[in-house]
Amino acid sequence: MSGQRLQLWLLLFGAGLAVALGHAIPVCFEGRLPQARGEDVVSLILGDARLELSRALGEKAEEYFHGGVRNVNCTIHSDAGGHGHEEHGAEARGEKAGDAQDGHHHGEEARAPGNVPAGDVWQWIDGQVHVQAHRELEGMQMVEVLPWFWAACRLSAKNTQAYESSAYVLAYELGKPEEGVRLLEDGIRKDPAKPELDFFLGEIYFSKLRDMRRAEACFVSAREKCLVVQRDAARAEELLRLRLRAVFYLGYFAKQRGDLDRVRLYLNEAESLAPQHNTVRDLRVLLENSGTKNQ
């Protein structure tokens, strides 16, 4: 056998041996190999960089949302976060849904290229070659952002925004709320401490699947988790807002059942947290519309 052919066979043999060992060792030594608790190989290798990479992939998805343009002020996430509450707050106040504030900024469809200093021909060329305006994906086009969000979610379960935005796209844009539910449940399983995913799951059950029982359970869970993590000073304001939104939904469900005492309890809770917040106004409206004033 010539030297080259022998080398090729040896290479194939070595590759086959590596694959075989890769399969056999975990099976043979099951339970006896050292394990890093709750972590996988990617996390061991990347460590804290995992979350940053995941965020970078999320930004890539945002870039896709804006037609390949970066650093635009509005995001899918801002829309996802504000969507449900604004709509149902409007419903609670007797306004039409759709009058609610839209998270997107459609005002800047075509922005003129940024100021180019006189005489800088390179910047002029760059402005002509690279897109300066932005446009947004709509409806079924939103499927284009999914691969990046998928990668962001797989890379780090701590990237809450990626989970929320993915679930928003699946449930609200692509008409696949079940997939959104599955994703959020997976995120909750991997990072149970975060209340955001419970809240968003509740919104999908409420607005898309019309499963009020499960929706209420999610909002209860979100509210309880907010209580647990409220000591995190960096996220205090964010958690406060989330809790108030959950409280509103719970008040809404209570009102649907006719449990006005419960509604009052939630109103008192909202008032004690932030008396000027919309939630307080909306809960009062709920009570007023039921014909009972808050005393």
Next chain:
Amino acid sequence: MEVVKLEQVSKTFGTVKAVNGLSLTVRQGEIFGFLGTNGAGKTTTIKMLLGFFRPDSGRVSVFGQSPGDPAARRAIGFMPETAYYYPYLNVRELLAFYGGLCGMAKADIRRRSGELVARVGLEEAGGRLLRHYSKGMLQRAGIAQALLHDPDLLILDEPLTGLDPLARIQFRDLILDLRRQGKTIFFSSHDLSESELICDRVAILKQGSLVWCGAVGEVAGDGQQNLERIFLKMLGDAPARATAGVPEGEDRP
């Protein structure tokens, strides 16, 4: 006619004087041997003959022109000492490449390639890539590319390196045949016996300076001397220990 003329040519690299006041001429139709030990300045002289760089002083002319002019190199064929060529070409493609550089027509390249590949004994290996060639085969490819455009002056740097005895005989016949055609051959070599056999005149270089130049016939005519003795005498080296004790003028037993 003087084909090659060097007049008081000197070249220094840093502190090393590679060529020092070299003057010689090569006449048309002769086989001129350029001899010397390693580092004597042979290759530097050849590079100046080919116009790779200019001398620091003196004048170099080939066919009356400066070798730096591409037109002057039209009549020169050069075979380098180290026979490395493009590993991903075969010998015909190599000759086609050099033929293109010489401005030859495609038909001429094809005809000459065929003749030369047969002449140097590479017909059977003509389709193989040069990276699969032995050293001797590469040397033959080198001879072929030097002869491709039918030059009037051949400059060969150590042409016998890597050739087996049969190939050496064939090479000798080739050189003598070229001389019969009126070509001028200028070659450097370490092989004194071969040089003595085929050269008309030889020059011996030592540390960049010409120490001897003359007709081989003059050397051979003197029964007391051969080229090897002249060479050793000019370079100032005593006879080797193996010949110690042998009186001068007598051959070794």
Next chain:
Amino acid sequence: MSPRVCQIKALARLSVLELYRRKDLIVVFVLCAVILLPLMVFTPFGVSGASRYVNEMALLLVWLFSLVIGLGVSARLFPPEFESRTIYPMLSKPVARGTILVGKYAGALAASVSALAVFYVAYGLLAGVRQGVWFPAVLVQAFVLHIGFLAVVTALGLLGSLVLTPSANLTMMGLTVTGMLFFGQRLPALAAAQAWPGRTVLTLLHWFGPHVEFFDLRQRVVHEWPSIGWEVCLAVLVYAAGYAAVCLMLAAFAFRNKRF
């Protein structure tokens, strides 16, 4: 055909033959297929229909490999000739050094562009089959500008091959090109935020560095934006030609003074 053109053709043919006979391209194509095929059948969250990410990955691979091939071919133009002494029989022929330089450059560019054409045809066919749009104008424009990119990269690689070792050449030119692709647009903003001497350095880089980001139309191709005006395209190609010419002039100066 004039003798000089024959000489340039002979020199160019050498580079093209070497690229295809080294079989590096086959490895590159196989690698691209291995990376892209799984992406084409992948369905994130069980939802099919996403295609832009495949297009982006495909174009990223095209750019990456074209850079590798362009730099790899041009960085190998002269060092092997000097190391193996094949420069001597070449220079002994009746060919001017300038012609050798132009011929080598033409060969490296032809080799790189031929590989690039295969990439773009494959991309166009892939996109056509998946999305039903066959070779839109923006893709043709992207290919034309990509040739301009290779013209600049090859000239830089050739200049580097005369003044640097091959590994230093590949590293420096690779970093320069990649850096300009990522940060070239932001150099004025970065310069404005710096104090002297950083500001001066960045400003000089902005004016004299190779703005290879001008040739990058991936954003428009992937996100289905319309093509740029052909006058802008022409301006960019004139820039490429000018920059390559300057590099070649510097290379000619270096080659003339090269001792080997």
